[in-house]
Amino acid sequence: MVRASPPHPGEPQPRCGSPLLRGVISMMPFVSTRRGSLAIAAMLGLCGVVLCGQGLWIHAKAVLAQILLERAFAQTLATGKAVKPWSWADTWPEARIEVPRLGKSAIVLHGSSGQALAFGPGHVERTPNAGEPGTAVYAAHRDTHFAFLADVAIGDEVRVTRQDGAVFRFRVTQTAVVPWDASDIDPLAPGRRLVLATCWPLDGKFASPLRYLVQAEMIGTAALDSSQAQRRFSR
Amino acid sequence: MSAAAASTITAFRFDQATDLRGIARVFGFAAAVLAAFAGAPAARATAASVFVSPGDMHSGALLLRSTQEGRYVEAPRLGTDVDLTVSGPTARARVTQIFQNPTNGWIEAVYVYPLPDDSAVDTLKMIVGERIIVGDVKEREQARRDYEIARAAGQKTGLLEQERPNIFTSSVANIGPGETVLVQIEYQEPVRQSGGEFSLRVPLVVAPRYNPAPLVQTVDFSGRDHGWATVSDPVPDRARIEPPVLDPRSNPPINPVAITVHLQAGFPLGEVKSHHHAVRTETVAPDNQIIKLAEGPVPADRDFELTWRAAESAAPSVGLFHERLGEADYALVFVTPPAVERSDDKRPREIVFVIDNSGSMGGTSIVQAKASLMYALGRLQPSDRFNVIRFDNTMDVLFGDTAPADPEHLARARDFVAAIEAHGGTEMVPPMQTALTDRRGAGENYLRQVVFLTDGEIGNEQQLFDTISRMRGRSRLFMVGIGSAPNTFLMTRAAELGRGTFTHIGSVAQVEERMRTLFDKLESPVATNLTATFSAGPGDVTPAVFPDLYRGEPLVIAAKLAKLDGTLEIKGTVGGRPWIVTLPLSGAAEGAGLSKLWARRKIADLEVARTMQEVAPEEADRRILPLALDHHLVTRLTSLIAIDKTPSRPEGAHLSRAELPLNLPAGWDFEKVFGEKDSDGEGRPAVAPETRRADNGAYAQVVAALAPSAKPLPIQAAAPTGVALPRTATDAELRLFAGLALCLTSLLLLALRRRAARASARF
Numbered sequence: 002m003v004r005a006s007p008p009h010p011g012e013p014q015p016r017c018g019s020p021l022l023r024g025v026i027s028m029m030p031f032v033s034t035r036r037g038s039l040a041i042a043a044m045l046g047l048c049g050v051v052l053c054g055q056g057l058w059i060h061a062k063a064v065l066a067q068i069l070l071e072r073a074f075a076q077t078l079a080t081g082k083a084v085k086p087w088s089w090a091d092t093w094p095e096a097r098i099e100v101p102r103l104g105k106s107a108i109v110l111h112g113s114s115g116q117a118l119a120f121g122p123g124h125v126e127r128t129p130n131a132g133e134p135g136t137a138v139y140a141a142h143r144d145t146h147f148a149f150l151a152d153v154a155i156g157d158e159v160r161v162t163r164q165d166g167a168v169f170r171f172r173v174t175q176t177a178v179v180p181w182d183a184s185d186i187d188p189l190a191p192g193r194r195l196v197l198a199t200c201w202p203l204d205g206k207f208a209s210p211l212r213y214l215v216q217a218e219m220i221g222t223a224a225l226d227s228s229q230a231q232r233r234f235s236r
Numbered sequence: 237m238s239a240a241a242a243s244t245i246t247a248f249r250f251d252q253a254t255d256l257r258g259i260a261r262v263f264g265f266a267a268a269v270l271a272a273f274a275g276a277p278a279a280r281a282t283a284a285s286v287f288v289s290p291g292d293m294h295s296g297a298l299l300l301r302s303t304q305e306g307r308y309v310e311a312p313r314l315g316t317d318v319d320l321t322v323s324g325p326t327a328r329a330r331v332t333q334i335f336q337n338p339t340n341g342w343i344e345a346v347y348v349y350p351l352p353d354d355s356a357v358d359t360l361k362m363i364v365g366e367r368i369i370v371g372d373v374k375e376r377e378q379a380r381r382d383y384e385i386a387r388a389a390g391q392k393t394g395l396l397e398q399e400r401p402n403i404f405t406s407s408v409a410n411i412g413p414g415e416t417v418l419v420q421i422e423y424q425e426p427v428r429q430s431g432g433e434f435s436l437r438v439p440l441v442v443a444p445r446y447n448p449a450p451l452v453q454t455v456d457f458s459g460r461d462h463g464w465a466t467v468s469d470p471v472p473d474r475a476r477i478e479p480p481v482l483d484p485r486s487n488p489p490i491n492p493v494a495i496t497v498h499l500q501a502g503f504p505l506g507e508v509k510s511h512h513h514a515v516r517t518e519t520v521a522p523d524n525q526i527i528k529l530a531e532g533p534v535p536a537d538r539d540f541e542l543t544w545r546a547a548e549s550a551a552p553s554v555g556l557f558h559e560r561l562g563e564a565d566y567a568l569v570f571v572t573p574p575a576v577e578r579s580d581d582k583r584p585r586e587i588v589f590v591i592d593n594s595g596s597m598g599g600t601s602i603v604q605a606k607a608s609l610m611y612a613l614g615r616l617q618p619s620d621r622f623n624v625i626r627f628d629n630t631m632d633v634l635f636g637d638t639a640p641a642d643p644e645h646l647a648r649a650r651d652f653v654a655a656i657e658a659h660g661g662t663e664m665v666p667p668m669q670t671a672l673t674d675r676r677g678a679g680e681n682y683l684r685q686v687v688f689l690t691d692g693e694i695g696n697e698q699q700l701f702d703t704i705s706r707m708r709g710r711s712r713l714f715m716v717g718i719g720s721a722p723n724t725f726l727m728t729r730a731a732e733l734g735r736g737t738f739t740h741i742g743s744v745a746q747v748e749e750r751m752r753t754l755f756d757k758l759e760s761p762v763a764t765n766l767t768a769t770f771s772a773g774p775g776d777v778t779p780a781v782f783p784d785l786y787r788g789e790p791l792v793i794a795a796k797l798a799k800l801d802g803t804l805e806i807k808g809t810v811g812g813r814p815w816i817v818t819l820p821l822s823g824a825a826e827g828a829g830l831s832k833l834w835a836r837r838k839i840a841d842l843e844v845a846r847t848m849q850e851v852a853p854e855e856a857d858r859r860i861l862p863l864a865l866d867h868h869l870v871t872r873l874t875s876l877i878a879i880d881k882t883p884s885r886p887e888g889a890h891l892s893r894a895e896l897p898l899n900l901p902a903g904w905d906f907e908k909v910f911g912e913k914d915s916d917g918e919g920r921p922a923v924a925p926e927t928r929r930a931d932n933g934a935y936a937q938v939v940a941a942l943a944p945s946a947k948p949l950p951i952q953a954a955a956p957t958g959v960a961l962p963r964t965a966t967d968a969e970l971r972l973f974a975g976l977a978l979c980l981t982s983l984l985l986l987a988l989r990r991r992a993a994r995a996s997a998r999f
Contacts, residue, residue, distance in 0.1 A: 035989065035993065038985055038988075038989045039986075039989065041982075041985060042982040042983075042985040042986045042989070043982070044982075045978045045979075045981050045982035045985065046978070046979055046982035046983075048975075048978050049974075049975045049976065049977070049978030049979030049980075049981075049982060050975065050979065051975070052971045052972070052974045052975030052978065053971070053972055053975030053976060053979070054975070055968075055971045055975075056967075056968045056969065056970075056971035056972035056975060057968075057972070059966050059967075059968035059971075060968055083706065111699075111702075112699060113962045114962070115962075115963065118962065118963075118964065119966075123962065125959055125961065125962065126698065126699070127698070127959065128959060129853065133853050133854075134853065134854055134857075136959075138959055138961070140961055140962050140964050141964060142964050142965060142966050143964060143965055144965070144966055144968055144969060145966065145968075147964070179961075181960060181961045181962075181963075182306075182960050182961075183958065184958040184959055184960070184961050185958040186958040186959045187958060187959075188959055189376070189872075191377070198961050198964065199964045200963070200964040200965035205965070206969050206970050206973070207965075207970070208963065208965045208967070209965065212961045212964065
């Protein structure tokens, strides 16, 4: 059996202009060996697995967090106090948002930092609570918690259960695509409104400066029935 | 056989060595690529140094719209005049500033003024070139509608809305080439009293990124770390400034500030001291002095702080002022409870120190904070328990639970504090939560206190307040504001919610004294269960709930009464003993602006009630609006709308003295400010001939960053941009795709390898 011989250490390397190119070329002899290609394959495979794992972890976090948040929110409704979903969380559940027609729901968290959004929709700061005069804004990721926004149509009902037990019903009136820093949402505008925001385009892969807004107006309140307080998370 | 084996082994080892070298080369290459990508953004960041945003400003400035979206450049400040009138417990300030458009085109700007805590703006007057603009307080929606109407009619107006409670902004449209902008605002604030000392602070510090003063060029930095040094001669071009007649246009790079304080204290004055500037005082009467800066205008590089005490024999423990406005009497009462000696109640304390070591604390602030904390550690008794937390955007807790203050633990704490460096962001909520977490519960006999040292530079104040009001429990929260310009609104509100106090430390010299005062407060019995009763009938009293008082701190009550009659009785418990004081209201002295103070406090009370959900939001709004409108205050629900009131003039006529809706400060000559253009006819001010090249560099940088237009811009639709929406896209999908792609590539490589092996095996 003849093996391709490794390069002699003293062999002169071709001199090229850029150090990058030189780096690549210097690796070539190594890469072409059996061990070299095995090492490369192993490294690529490892990176691939790690990246896949990270991608899956992001989704897993979103799902797991909502389960814990449902439990914490049920406790909040029962006791009337803000309950942290896990001990090292620096956010807490504020409301549950549901779209009855689609059968989707999610627990909304206080604040809209990156940390909070990983676990559920966030209540954007300086906007009032849903049901209060003004425009409440809930934002979430387009590929996890607000993936269902693509199916929300004008005229759909959105129900928000607040942490004090009050339930408000909203009807979707319009949708819009706006830049993130020129949303034209006035939190103090008259009337009681709700805006659900997520990234646009909804099936995009890359971060974008545009946001997809679903705007809804309040049509009434509903009573919180006891079964809702113990409802299990359903997707 | 052995020789063959040996040669195989050496051959094998040789292969291994080469393989290792090969692997090393691959990783080295990958590292180099990553480093190249990581290094690039850092290089880009240092380029933009003249741009600021309104939130960065620490003193009044005109920000010109620049080439970068959302970022501004400070207009050259030709002069600032601050005139303060102190009448007893309130201070009324009139700030006049002149700016200049350094370009040859038309430009848009935003005027920004950061106000002291608790202050109320009620007047705005602007002169932009030849135009006169006067402000009026209206309900927010109404103001916006009027603004739209005026805009549609082609009138030029500006809207002044409350962004955060201590920063006010007003947009200014269409400033002509080389035109000067004169802005005058008036605001009112209460005088702070603590332990017999009254104090007043005027924020002057220029934003850190752009300082046109030649300070940087004249100071010697050798031997000092962090590029910070004490300036011995703060006004290097002293010879060129001729007080009192100041021609602002001939001193563009210096940015001078003139301060005058008319101090009518209401009692004979003892020591009057300015902490960061040299001053000259003129005594008009035993209780009336006029204080001016000693060397005339100074550059604005530190806040102006004035404190005064009563003359020894006449130390007041009670101050009573009133103002009659319309149908009602507004009273302001200062009462200092007697300083009771520490009684037998020697409860041990459980005290948690939290220190902010974020990047914004860099320079002298972190030195002051560490010195304060070292002093505090030295004051602990062996029976006390303590803990130390340091935070930036990460957090380190020294002990798992509070530890007894014995020499061993104190030594560890001192090492911990000494090693703290300033870097990183600011995440204040987690350390606050950790500090307020009470493991001992109400059963134990510990007095629980939290001392929080920070400069308060965070944006999400509401989140912090929510945390404090939720987790407060038994703890008392003491905020220590560090540095020359801390966020006093945050500190005071946090201390209020935490039933503690706010101490401000502005220089290393103040550390010892102010920390000692703070510790006296922490160690002495507190005045609790305070109530106030007016004999003539219930008045509308603020604060609705009286806070606990600490040693030497006054009780400040603002009340609206139908008539100033009868007496005021104040009851409370000091050190376990009941305390009563009765004041005859007829002895009240005349004050000014007390109605506005009362109204602002009522509004603050309602906002706090709204935050703590004691009052429904609509109810709170319903009560705040009439207060704000009646007393001309800018709040969350009202705005100051600036309307163009330029009288129609014949063609070619310029602004005349009679048209001026305001008083120019002393020393500002109308001719010099608004008079005819220079003899060279260019319309730009004469630049002082000996301006240093370095100043010209900074100036040129300012001009280069601006984007003036050749003619007046049509009034832009200044529609509010609305709520900023957060990033709502994860890179999960990208990662999955990339991961799958890499896995496939690696499988492909393995397959190729096997095929190559099989192919070579055939030979």
